[in-house]
Structures are given as structure tokens and as C-alpha cells.
Amino acid sequence: MTVVRRKTAARKAAGRKTAKASVARAAAKPAKERILDAGEQLFARNGFYGVSVRDITKAAGVDVALVSYHFGGKRELFAAVFRRRAEMLNPERLGMLEQVRRNALPGVPALEDIVNAFTYPMLERSARGGAGWKSYFALVAQVNNSPEWGPVLMTEHFDPLVERFIAVMREALPGCDAREIYWGYQFLTGALTLTFAETGRIDKLSGGLCRSSDLDGVHQRLARYVAAGLRALCAGPAAAPQGKARSDMAANADACP
Template sequence: MTARARRTNRERRGESQERILDAAEALFARSGFNGVSTKDIGQAADVDPSLLHYYFDTKAGLYLAVIARRAGYVNTVRRQALESYAADAGPGISVAGVVRTYVESTFELARQGDEGYLSYLTVIAQMNSTPAGGIPGLEGTPFDEVVQLFVDLLRRASPASNDADLYWFYHMLSGAITLSWARTGRIDKLSNGQCRSTDFEAIADHMIAVFSHGLDR
């Protein structure tokens, strides 16, 4: 029988950091940044809370690490979808096509149903509604570059729209996405169960239908 390889210190540190990030992500999603203490996170991750400060310095630093951990993949999914659509559409690019591509790629992770990503999206929803300065170090987001690509494609698709129109359009769409990612359950109660805040397929379909002609004049 082959002896089990001993983990290196680096591997053990990496595992501890992942447990902390997983625990923090779930707790932030449930209770928000201000509703969670480093002690809570340490207990959930089964590590000494001092490790949180060792690895991430502050609770805000840990929050930013939670945001950053999955941001690269989320950005890649959306950027590749938008760039592929723009290349295929060429001069036939349309607002409806840009919106459909952005919304479908945005909800791709949610539709997969992975609890980690669902918690992550809830954290992003909270972040998007946090006032400037509400969380130390959160002056911008890792998603701003892809948002600018989305706006650039809208500009190509709707050259008659001025920049203010385009950014207001994104603002409204982002608000709808954020509310949907938060999964508050309010639509479930309002509709007496006809609509479900976890039905991401229906949410994406209706969002595309509503926003596809949002820049029409």
C-alpha cells in the first residue's frame, strides 16, 4: 500500500484559506457584511479567528477576497459571450442581441444551482447596493471592465443614444439583476407562488423581453 503523501505547509494554508472563504461567503450572503463577525466566520470554518487576520488582515479584506475569488471566472464568462456575439453579429449588432447575451451569460452561473456561486451572487447583490465608503477598500468592483464592454457594445448597437442614456440603461438593468440575485422571495409572496425568485430561467427570459427595446426611440 502506498503511503499517503504528506501535505505541504503551502497546501495546508491554501485549504485553510478556502475554508475561511467558503464560510465567509455563506455568512455574508445570509447576514451581510455588518451582520457577521470574524468570530462567526472562524467558528463556521473551524479555524482560530486569528487566522482570518493573518491571511486577510481585516474583515473588509476578507470580504474583498470573497468578491475577488470568483470574479475572474464570472468576468470571463460574460466577456467571452459578449465578444463572441459582437464578432458574429458584425454590422448587424442590435440592442436586443447585446442584452440577450449579457443577461444569459450573467445568469449562467445562477442556473447551474451551485450553492457556493448562489451565495456569491447574493454577496454581489449586497455589494452593488452598498453606498460608497460603506466597506473599506471597496471603491470599485472587479466587474467594471466588463460593464464598460457592455456599454461599448450598446453604443455600437444604438448610435443615436447618448452616453447618459446608455449608463442609465445599464443602471436599470443592473438593478433588476441585483434584485434577482438577492433571492428575497418577495415576488413569490406578491404573486401567490406564480413567480419564484429562484426561477432563474424565467427571470432571464422576462428580463430580456423587458430590456431588449429599452433604448428604442
């Protein structure tokens, strides 16, 4: 049965190569791009190891050998999927940051606006950029939390941008210890990426009151949340409220403030 289907498919393709196929082919995206699209969708759903190149090429409607031909191998395809949209996205985020900065001159921008420049281009594309973008950000969510891929891909494609954002945050929070800002940024990234995962968990928890897909709702809340958190970190007691000499934990959970 499988053989039969393969044969018919091959015959169809071979039969109308000249006239009809050219139209259908011309209308379709090039194979390389279709592989990227299919890989993006499937990697986002099941991770790198949860998807085979045969899954991807079948979804893309191309031959399995084309992954090695166009990208070199499965790992290189994964990296290419990750790189593609980062290169479209980050210039815009940086541009929005600089615009926020210019608009605030001669003062410093509000923390909310800085965070917003960081999150809005992503939230906007995940909400209204199409299925590819939504898959992409779900993939970012997994990569960011992966000990194997996070340190490699996130660092490579996002760290220069993040450093710039943190520098501007420091301008907006004069006198604040840099460590507080780094941790505040880490909390921001965690909150943002979990949002992109859109696991539907908040839907169930809230009984339908909130929806994972409501990225406009996130846009209305995240910057305010993070800005308040950062200010609290910078204002609060920098010194440790209690020593780290404690070794037993189960016995006295109440000793913790």
C-alpha cells in the same frame, strides 16, 4: 460546557493527527478556501457588519486567528470574497460579448444578445453553479445597493467590463444619446441584482405564480425587457417633457405626465 466541548474538540484533533486526520484533512479544502466559502455564505446573508470573524471561522471549522493570518483582517477577507468569483466570471462575460459581436458581423448585434451576454453567465451560475455562486450573487446584490461598499467594490471589479458592454450597446444603438444608454444600463443592473437577492418577495406577491429562484424565467424575460426599454429611451423625446422648476410636490401629483 463550552469549555468541555472545546476540550474534546481539541483532543480529537490532537489525538489523530498522524494517520486518520491526514485523510480527513486531505479530503477537506485548505483553510484559506474554507474561510472564503464560509465568509461568502454568511456575508451574503447578513452583510459585512452582521457577521463576525468568529461566526465565519466557526462555520469553516478553523481557528479564529486564521483570518488575520491569511487575509490580514476582516475587511480584506470581505474584499477577497468579492474578488474571487469576479475574476472567474468576467472573462467569460467578455468572451461571450465578443462572440456575439463576431457573429453579427458585418452588422451590429441585436440589443437582446448584448444584454444576454451580460446577464446569462451570471444567471446560469446562480441557477446551476452551486450554493457558493448563489451566495456570491446575493452578496453582489447587497454590495451594489450599499453606499459604503458599492462605489468601491463594484467599480473596482466590474467597471472595465461594463464600459466594454456599454460601448457595444452604443454600436447597436447608433444615434442614441449616450446618457440614455447609461441610464438604461443602470436600470438593468438594478433589476438584475434585485433578482439575485432572491428575497422571495415575488413569490408572496404573486401567490406562488412566480418564484424568486426561477432564474430561467428571468433569463427568458430580462433581455427582452431591457432591450425594449433601451429602445424606448433612445426613440423617445430626449428633451424634458416638463421643467424642473416645480417645488411643491404633495399638492399636485397630477401635474406629472
